[in-house]
Amino acid sequence: MSNKLLEVKDLEKVFHLGGRFFGSKLKAVNKVNFDLDAEKPEILTFAGETGSGKTTVARMILGLETPTSGEVIYKGRNVTHIKKRKELLEYMKEVQPIFQNPFETFNPLKKVDSYLFEMAENYEIAKTKEEKQKGVEESLNSVGLTLKEIKGRYPNELSGGQLQRVSVARALVTRPSLLIADEPVSMVDASLRMSIVNLFAELKTKYNVSVLYITHDLATAYYISDRIAIMLRGDVVEFGDIDKVMLSPLHPYTQILLESVPQPDPEGTWKEDIKLSSLEVKEFSRLGCKFYERCPFAMKICKDVEPPYVFKDGREVKCHLYSEEIKNTEKSEETVN
Ligand SMILES: Nc1ncnc2c1ncn2[C@@H]1O[C@H](COP(=O)(O)OP(=O)(O)OP(=O)(O)O)[C@@H](O)[C@H]1O
Numbered sequence: 001m002s003n004k005l006l007e008v009k010d011l012e013k014v015f016h017l018g019g020r021f022f023g024s025k026l027k028a029v030n031k032v033n034f035d036l037d038a039e040k041p042e043i044l045t046f047a048g049e050t051g052s053g054k055t056t057v058a059r060m061i062l063g064l065e066t067p068t069s070g071e072v073i074y075k076g077r078n079v080t081h082i083k084k085r086k087e088l089l090e091y092m093k094e095v096q097p098i099f100q101n102p103f104e105t106f107n108p109l110k111k112v113d114s115y116l117f118e119m120a121e122n123y124e125i126a127k128t129k130e131e132k133q134k135g136v137e138e139s140l141n142s143v144g145l146t147l148k149e150i151k152g153r154y155p156n157e158l159s160g161g162q163l164q165r166v167s168v169a170r171a172l173v174t175r176p177s178l179l180i181a182d183e184p185v186s187m188v189d190a191s192l193r194m195s196i197v198n199l200f201a202e203l204k205t206k207y208n209v210s211v212l213y214i215t216h217d218l219a220t221a222y223y224i225s226d227r228i229a230i231m232l233r234g235d236v237v238e239f240g241d242i243d244k245v246m247l248s249p250l251h252p253y254t255q256i257l258l259e260s261v262p263q264p265d266p267e268g269t270w271k272e273d274i275k276l277s278s279l280e281v282k283e284f285s286r287l288g289c290k291f292y293e294r295c296p297f298a299m300k301i302c303k304d305v306e307p308p309y310v311f312k313d314g315r316e317v318k319c320h321l322y323s324e325e326i327k328n329t330e331k332s333e334e335t336v337n
Pocket of ligand 1: 015016017026028048049050051052053054055056057
């Protein structure tokens, strides 16, 4: 039996833009690797500017997007290409998503409590009506709500913060071991964000639930995470302990990201005729470091040679600045930008 909850191995996603034959390719996720411990729940954040590939990583783990290559292993079982409904249901019972916009998650004409009961029903969580009611009540209690408070109410009768709590409660009905929360607080009033992210920290300690937290909001990430992965144009460029990465970032991109906290773009979801800026196209297609164009420390080698991962000061960093091989040659040369 594996002592890993989740293992993500060399996960890649290539999208074809503008038609398979005449269009171009975009590698939205490039060889992403990480794992989560089964014994020690944790909050792992994926952060990075818009279009860095965070959501695509999450969608591949959730089985909503087919990986081009690589593997997703859950509790020792390969779940990369589950086809059978029963197996998918078993997996989804354990790995639940929490989406960005609670107002879009809930149909305005449907009572919110019905979503929780449907979860209990669909995943065959309980046999009797009483058992279902108990399961729903417990899930709501773990997010600080009661069934009495929400019973018979429509989404517009609840605040954004309450609704997001209900969507977390809904995910908890199946008693998952892993929550995948994609920008869960970006549509929630700023004053309530902390209470929602605190909830994740509480779920981790009280109920042993691990969380993949996808966000632009580095402040909340710092507050609740154990580790962080910084993404840039499909690459994880820095990965490790949250304090190490955020208090002493090594990658020039992380350093700049921390100085200019990017804002989530609710309109920035993918649309059919996707248009990338010329900088994005250049960065995505660069063989060397994806940050070459913008990096104040860029060297000649960064242009065409993919940086290796270097383990330094308690984190992994994908940057030539730290690679031993070029220490005495390129680094002594002037930067190019
Ligand atoms: N279905 C798709 N078809 C084509 N390109 C896509 C598709 N989904 C995402 N992309 C592209 O892949 C890249 C990564 O997108 P992704 O949504 O994973 O980034 P992100 O870091 O989550 O961004 P955001 O923070 O804006 O959600 C972007 O350039 C995006 O436009």
